[in-house]
Amino acid sequence: MIKFPNIFKFSRTPAIHYYCCKYSSNKDTTPSIVTEEPKELVRKQFDLKDVKASDMQWRTPWHQKEGEYYTALRVFYKEENRTSMLQKLQAPIDLSPSAIKNWWAKQKEKKEIMMQSYIPDRHRILGNELAAAHFIVHRGGSIKFYNEDKWIKANEDNEYVLPRFYEEEKVLQAIDCSDMNLYYEGLVNLRDLRKVEWLSFNGCEHIDDWCLDRISNIFSHSLIYLDLRNCPNITARGIGALYKLQHLKILYLDDFYKSTHYELTCLLLQEVNPDLDVRSDPVTFELS
Structure with missing residues (x-):
């Protein structure tokens, strides 16, 4: 026989209380036969019309669940920036004289703007x-x-x-x-x-x-x-x-x-x- 400690006898959890009564070693206690599960254990039947967004929380993308990573890398998850960012990463590096000249001109312009700040x-x-x-x-x-x-x-x-x-x-x-x-x-x-x-x-x-x-x-x-x-x-x-x-x-x-x-x-x-x-x-x- 399986004996449980007395603490389970006073458990408020319906499932544990049910099994404690069923397999109790006390001979004077007649185990009650439970033919149906408690209401709390009955599986809830969802109607498709009643399904809410919170019920589908398990389908939330990981970067939305992890707020820290989403904030730091949000530029990669925006639809409007994703294509341009990928294009920049996949574009070959242009080392032609004209490209280098344009890059250097932009750097000088940024420096001049910074030097003109208040x-x-x-x-x-x-x-x-x-x-x-x-x-x-x-x-x-x-x-x-x-x-x-x-x-x-x-x-x-x-x-x-x-x-x-x-x-x-x-x-x-x-x-x-x-x-x-x-x-x-x-x-x-x-x-x-x-x-x-x-x-x-x-x-x-x-x-x-x-x-x-x-x-x-x-x-x-x-x-x-x-x-x-x-x-x-x-x-x-x-x-x-x-x-x-x-x-x-x-x-x-x-x-x-x-x-x-x-x-x-x-x-x-x-x-x-x-x-x-x-x-x-x-x-x-x-x-x-």
Whole structure:
């Protein structure tokens, strides 16, 4: 006979209590015959209509169950990124001179963008006016302060004379960024300038519509003159963002007749600001 400890006699589990009563060694106790299983042990019959997503949890992919791995490698599980990632991994390495040149150009661009990032310590030591002056002159531009007749620009050895500490009377009036390698990320260094009236981006190939939107927000209260010639990435959308320049009087563009949309945007800009004079370089036509 199989004997169980007395602790099983008081077990609350229906199955264990049933077997303890059936095989108990106590002769005075007549074992009861159980013909059906307890209700808790009856197998539940599922209806296909009642099946929920939680009932199919066992079919969940492993990377969704393991949240840590899914977070670290989620780029491999997104459907839209899977194809491109596999294509990059399977693509042969291009070591041609043109590919190496493009790669090196992209690395230089990333470095330049990082070097143009906002540095809080520079603005804390110099103030916003002098910090912007150092930023522009160091990269080949020139600036002019109020009550001063001379423009400050670096020489061939990139040497220039500017105060190294904050001076209250130094307030920028004009900024010339012509032919500078200036990016959108670098424009944040020009914010919080009080009285900039003259601004030129002539020849800045990286100035685009997004840059014009940021410029119009930074100088909306003071700018009078703006030069956007030789900026190939500027479209009618960027010109439309200049409506926020409330005091703008002169706007220089390449050719506002180059497209109907571009011309209409310039006309609407003049309608919003009747004092605005939109100028363009003379366009010559050659007849063959």
